[in-house]
Amino acid sequence: MVDPSERSQGAVPEVCDVCIVGPGIAGLNALFAASRHLTRDQRVILVERRERVGGMWVDTYPYVRLHQPHGLFTVGNIPWQLDRNRSHLATKAEVLDHFEHCLDVLRGRVRIDERFGWSFESADESADGVEVVCSSGDGRRLTIRATNLIKAFGLDVTRNAPLTVSSSRVRSVSPDGCDVRQGDMRASTAPVWVIGGGKTGMDTVHTLVTEYPGREVNLVAGSGTYFVRRDWAFPVGARRWWRGPLPDAVAADAARRFDGTNEVEVAAWYRTTHGIDVTGAASNFVLGVLSEAESDTITSGLGAVYMDHFVDAVDRDGATDVVLRSGARKAIEPGSWIVNCTGYVRIDAPYEPYVSPGGRVVTIQPRSAIMHLPGFMGYYLTHLLMSGKATTVPLYELDWKGLLDGGGKPAFSYAVMALAMYNLGLLADALPGRVFRDCGLDFDRWYPAPRRLAGQARFAATSHRDRNHHRRTLDTIRGRFGIRCGPLVEA
Numbered sequence: 001m002v003d004p005s006e007r008s009q010g011a012v013p014e015v016c017d018v019c020i021v022g023p024g025i026a027g028l029n030a031l032f033a034a035s036r037h038l039t040r041d042q043r044v045i046l047v048e049r050r051e052r053v054g055g056m057w058v059d060t061y062p063y064v065r066l067h068q069p070h071g072l073f074t075v076g077n078i079p080w081q082l083d084r085n086r087s088h089l090a091t092k093a094e095v096l097d098h099f100e101h102c103l104d105v106l107r108g109r110v111r112i113d114e115r116f117g118w119s120f121e122s123a124d125e126s127a128d129g130v131e132v133v134c135s136s137g138d139g140r141r142l143t144i145r146a147t148n149l150i151k152a153f154g155l156d157v158t159r160n161a162p163l164t165v166s167s168s169r170v171r172s173v174s175p176d177g178c179d180v181r182q183g184d185m186r187a188s189t190a191p192v193w194v195i196g197g198g199k200t201g202m203d204t205v206h207t208l209v210t211e212y213p214g215r216e217v218n219l220v221a222g223s224g225t226y227f228v229r230r231d232w233a234f235p236v237g238a239r240r241w242w243r244g245p246l247p248d249a250v251a252a253d254a255a256r257r258f259d260g261t262n263e264v265e266v267a268a269w270y271r272t273t274h275g276i277d278v279t280g281a282a283s284n285f286v287l288g289v290l291s292e293a294e295s296d297t298i299t300s301g302l303g304a305v306y307m308d309h310f311v312d313a314v315d316r317d318g319a320t321d322v323v324l325r326s327g328a329r330k331a332i333e334p335g336s337w338i339v340n341c342t343g344y345v346r347i348d349a350p351y352e353p354y355v356s357p358g359g360r361v362v363t364i365q366p367r368s369a370i371m372h373l374p375g376f377m378g379y380y381l382t383h384l385l386m387s388g389k390a391t392t393v394p395l396y397e398l399d400w401k402g403l404l405d406g407g408g409k410p411a412f413s414y415a416v417m418a419l420a421m422y423n424l425g426l427l428a429d430a431l432p433g434r435v436f437r438d439c440g441l442d443f444d445r446w447y448p449a450p451r452r453l454a455g456q457a458r459f460a461a462t463s464h465r466d467r468n469h470h471r472r473t474l475d476t477i478r479g480r481f482g483i484r485c486g487p488l489v490e491a
C-alpha cells in the first residue's frame with residue numbers, strides 16, 4: 001500500500017501507458033490517435049501547466065476567430081456540436097467548448113487522468129519506459145512512469161505584452177490584456193495604431209472598424225502578410241461541387257513549383273491565384289486565411305497603412321511622433337492607442353528530434369517540424385509511435401526557427417508545403433488507410449466525397465514521382481540556409 005503523502009511528494013510514480021504533455025490541438029490529436037491503439041482500461045495521463053485543455057486558445061485575445069471553417073479544426077474525426085452553418089468561423093469560446101467536448105468523447109474510449117497546473121520538467125527514457133518528472137507552481141513534484149511519452153509543446157504560444165514606448169501621451173496595449181471592443185477603448189474616440197499586419201493585426205483592425213465606424217485606425221504592417229483567399233479555398237453551398245481547388249492539390253502544386261531557390265516566383269503565382277492582401281505589397285505568408293468580405297471591411301475602414309516597422313512613440317516639443325524603422329516619423333494625436341499585434345510565434349524552445357533514439361518519446365515542436373500544422377504532427381506522429389514505426393520511417397524534419405531567422409521567411413510556407421507533401425507520401429506508405437480517413441483536420445474535407453476521392457487518387461498516382469523532387473527541394477533548403485532539414489534515419 002502506497003502512503004498517499006509519498007505520492008503527493010512525487011516519490012512514488014504514477015503509472016500509465018501514455019503520458020501526453022500539452023493538450024492543445026496537437027496534444028488532443030495525439031490523444032485521439034493514441035486512443036485508437038489502447039483499450040478502455042489502459043491509462044493516459046495529460047500534463048498541462050495551464051488549468052484546462054485548449055492550449056493557446058485559453059489565453060489568446062477574446063475576439064480571435066478561427067481562420068478555417070470550424071468543422072476542420074478538430075480532434076481526429078470528432079464532429080462539432082455547434083448549431084451553425086458549416087462556414088462559420090468559431091470564436092475562442094466555441095473552440096474551447098469543442099476541445100472540452102472532444103476530451104469527453106475520448107474519455108469514453110480510454111482512461112484519462114488530467115494533471116492541470118503541472119509543468120513538464122524532464123524525461124528519462126530506458127528500455128522499458130519513460131520516467132517523467134513534473135513540477136507544480138507551489139514546488140511539488142510529480143513523477144510519472146509511462147510506456148510512451150508525447151511532448152505536444154506545439155507552437156507553445158504565450159500572451160503578448162504591450163509594446164514599450166517612451167511617450168507618456170499614448171496608451172500602449174496588447175490584445176491579450178485589452179479587449180478592444182470594451183472598456184477604455186470604447187469610451188475613447190482617439191485614433192488607434194495597430195502594429196503588425198498578420199492575422200492578429202487583421203482581426204484587430206476588422207474588429208475596430210466594425211465596432212467604431214469612422215474612427216481613425218492606422219496600420220503599421222511591417223513587411224505585410226498575404227493570406228489564402230477563403231472564398232476561393234472554401235467556396236460555400238453548391239459551389240463546393242465545382243469551384244475552388246482542393247487545398248491538398250494546391251499545396252502539391254506549390255510544392256512542385258518550388259525548387260528551394262525560387263520562392264519569389266512561386267509567391268507571385270500563389271498570390272495571384274490563391275492569395276489576398278489588404279496592403280497590396282505584402283511579402284510574408286504563414287498559411288493564414290482571410291476572406292474577400294473581411295479584406296473589404298478592413299480596407300474600407302482603414303486610415304493610413306505604413307509598410308514599415310514600429311520602433312517607438314516619442315514626445316517632443318509638445319507633440320508626439322511614431323518612429324519607424326526606416327527613420328520616418330509620423331505625428332500621432334495625444335491619447336492615441338498603440339496595439340501590439342506583432343505576432344506570437346517566437347520559437348524559443350531548444351531543438352529536440354521529433355522522436356527519441358529509443359523510440360518511446362515523440363516531440364511536437366517547430367524546431368523539428370514534420371508537417372505544416374501541429375495538429376497534424378500530433379496525429380500522425382502518435383500513430384507512428386503507437387505502431388512502433390516512429391524510428392523507422394525516414395520522415396524529414398525541418399527547423400522552422402533556423403529557416404525564419406536565417407533569412408528564409410519568404411521561402412517558409414513553400415518549404416513547409418514541400419515538407420508536408422514529402423512526409424505525407426511516406427506516411428501513406430506506412431500507415432493504414434483508416435488513419436487518413438479519421439483525420440478531420442484535412443482541409444480537403446470541405447469538399448464533397450467524389451471530389452475528395454478524385455484528389456486522393458491523384459495524390460496516390462503522383463506521390464512517388466513527386467517525392468524525389470520534394471526531397472531535392474528540402475535538401476536545397478538545408479544547404480542554402482545551413483539549417484537542420486532532413487531525416488533522422490537514412491532510408
Ligand SMILES: Cc1cc2nc3c(=O)[nH]c(=O)nc-3n(C[C@H](O)[C@H](O)[C@H](O)COP(=O)(O)OP(=O)(O)OC[C@H]3O[C@@H](n4cnc5c(N)ncnc54)[C@H](O)[C@@H]3O)c2cc1C
Pocket residue numbers: 021022023024025026027047048049050054055056057060064065066067068073118119120121152153154155156157199200344345373374375
Ligand atoms: C492568434 C493566433 C490565432 C491562430 N488561429 C489559428 C486558426 O484559426 N487555425 C489554425 O489552424 N491555427 C491557428 N493558429 C495556429 C495555432 O497556434 C495552432 O493551430 C494551435 O492551436 C496551436 O496548438 P498547439 O497544440 O500546437 O500549441 P498550444 O495550443 O500552444 O498548446 C501547447 C500546450 O503545451 C503546454 N505546455 C508547453 N510546455 C509545457 C510544459 N513544459 N509543461 C506543461 N505544459 C506545457 C502549453 O501550456 C500549451 O497548453 C493561431 C495562432 C495564433 C497565435
